Amino acid sequence: MKTSTGNNATLFYQDASSMAEMIRKKEISPVEVVKGHLDRIAAIDPDINAIVAIADTAIDEAKKAEAAVLRGDELGPLHGVPFTVKDSIDTANILTQRGSPIFEGRIPSEDATSVSRMKKAGGILLAKTNLPEFSYWIESDNLLSGRSNNPWDLTRTPGGSSGGESAAIAAGMSPLGLGTDLAISVRGPAAQTGIVSLKATHGRIPMTGIWPRAPRRFWHVGPMARSIRDLSLAFSQLAGPDGFDAYSSNAVNFNGGIAQYPYRPLRIGWMVGPGFGPVDAEVAATVKAAAEALQNLGLFVEAVGIPALERDFALDVFNRIHVMEMKPAFREATAGQSDDEIYKMAKTMLSLPDTNMADYIDAEQAAERIRDGYAAYFQHYDALITHVLPISAHKHGESEFVIDGQTVDATYLQGATVPLNVTGLPGISMRFGTSKEGLPINVQIVGNWLAEPTILYIASLLESVSTVRDLHPNL
Template identity: 70%
Template sequence: MEFDPIYSDATELAQLIRTRKISPVTVIQAHLDRIATTNPKLNAIVTINETALEEARAAEAALESGSQKVGPLHGVPFTVKDSIDTANILTQRGSPIFRGRTPVEDAVSVARMKAAGAIILAKTNLPEFSYSTESDNLLTGRTNNPWNLDRTPGGSSGGESAAIAAGFSPIGLGTDLAISVRGPAAQTGIVSLKPTHGRVPMTGVWPREPRRFWHVGPMARSVRDLKLAFSILAGPDGQDAFSTIGARPDAGIGSSPDRQLRVGWLTGPGFGPIDGEVRATVQEAAKALESAGCAVEPVTIAALERDFALDVFLRLHVNEMKPAFAKATAAQPEERIFKISRNMLSTPETSMADFIDAEQAADRLRDGFAQYFERYDALLCPVLPIPAHEHGADKLTIDGQTVDPTYVMAATVPFNVTGLPALSIRFGTSQEGLPINVQLVSSWYAESTILHLASIMENLSPVKGLRPDI
């Protein structure tokens, strides 16, 4: 079978480049060609790095000269969500308000990828201000799902998820407030990791509010790429205080556990309604882990039943995020403000009594998960309650119940409220041919546990190697 750089993962590309079996120029050009032919259907890419080929030639020259030690991603392209600053490359945050904005410095996460030798290929689409479960805005428009153009690739890292799924990029950076790297990964069938809160600095990412819920995380097509990216991205930067808190060793089991791993699986209660196909996929994933030697059993988590995490999040974040939106949109004409900001600005603030009650509920959720992880190494659960839905849906029907679109976050937001690490990986396909991912969660700072379990699932996956036909 002829080698195809478009659907090779970053780890393989790095090895082939390092051993001089393929040129980084060839790799970059192949991805640029793929974007040129296919992005018009998806609108996942919003800005091309005009110096990408020049940087690839420099990477090739460095290999030829042998004059410098090369990094683990030397010559490999990566893409970046357009809320993450990139030096000398447009970062417009999905809004005409920031049209033409060009940072002078890279975000810390971008700088670390570049220091590992990776080359920025392009910036990817997002909702206005990264604040929606659909990637649509007044500046760069709407992104489509490569599995079905009539469906959303999610948000807020929907452009990133669509780009990676469609072969525009092997690996990229997204951000996650309540769903935004894991949900889009599920809607397009790729993998993503939301590390423990603070593991990866948010320096150079906007908006920062509410800082205690925002995360930066890698998105890719293979688990080994997530592991590699996490090793590059994690660690304090001396600027983000939360990342200083996260300066501690991994608390997981690594890739060679010396005992049987304990995994609980859960599809409810506590997540709201879940589609039958999604529940069945979680159960199949549980069986796969059991067949691999894990101790697997269904569980309930009382804290999730007592305090609905989506409600807790919605009550907490408005008071913290609304001022940032008000500042960004101040004195702007109405035609430059998309519906996302308008909705936020018109949302009533949470009363002090309700805010304090929500804070206490968040603490109860943290306590509940601390108790859970005393008994189990990981939790297996849904990412989304349904596969990718149609664009612009104002209501969703899930397992016979009609709910508003925020319910797509019901199974992801508990791990933003608590700061727990969570990973999204495909393990099924809907009757309509859409990806279905499952979510793996571990205790704080135990990312190696879910990365190990995900690698097991990847090897056993019934959908390994499937690609969108676009």
């Protein structure tokens, strides 16, 4: 087996599928891959602060993986490939501290289902990644492990709540990882760092072993990576019931693969509003460019609107429901804790007034109307192209933005992503543009329920014509 790539930069920015293929062909050693990424972390993470714990089993697992290759064993699709995991996801015998001093030193005895499945596919757990306290905010900062920085510009955020994961992948510290998503949290960070991510249909991937789970019907776990084929590969290993998460049922099995549609042109709609809040002109232009690229590839594409999103603003609906359902979990976690152990976002959540029952019921009915609105849309279209974020990655600590002449608070950054949590629809975040400041701009590809193969196919088409997919931070 060869033991040198000759070019570490080439290794760091390979996708997971390429690494797995090189390992199978004995062109590179799993030990070299893992050690190379650990060296990369040691060299650049002090500036980025994406990594909160190193898996002390990584080198031993890499040696076992190398021995399996040399013996000619049957290898999993991710054999020998390192992966990282957001620190809200349980990892057996490895710190999982949830971004809070309250959970400092916590070591689970079992892996979350998603972690176990990645390992079963041959992946090697490399490290845990940073997040906001309790996975609750759009910037990854907390009292225990501090603030993560965007590798494109250290003065900016890599997003939240899976911001450490997005920064690690973008910076070449990991080829593949797991994040969680309540309203934006795998798709927004991917957009802020220019990688790809998938929030699958709710229930496709079990949430077993992940905290918090309230409100369970809005929470998702999903893969984050460098290529669409990596998303498809990881999803094929992650999806399916586990017998513990009741939302993960036999009805949502996934056999893997990216769909092909030689028999008819897909029908694609695109929109940046109304219904999502204000959008920056550069971002809107990127969405339009992605739509035009698909049209040039022979798909039927047109500008659309979804009236249900105009009637009921999904972000408002989400806020009224999730505050009511999430606060009990925060109260339980912080009970008896001193003020100096609780960071600002948990304090903010706990200080919010409870949603009164009339507003809660009205929000539930509005959520049903939004679901019905998307169902009506997908009677006529196969997918929807939108923005992910209304702006590119913002400076640390900003809480108010002027977007297209309107002043909005930071929660509005979730305007185009939160509808998919309210409805459970699948969505992919992928880069298709660059801001005038040189920052990534991603688009979101939304599919019908259980239609991940369709949106993976559309994303693969966009990836094939993108001029920005091979750009990386200058680190």
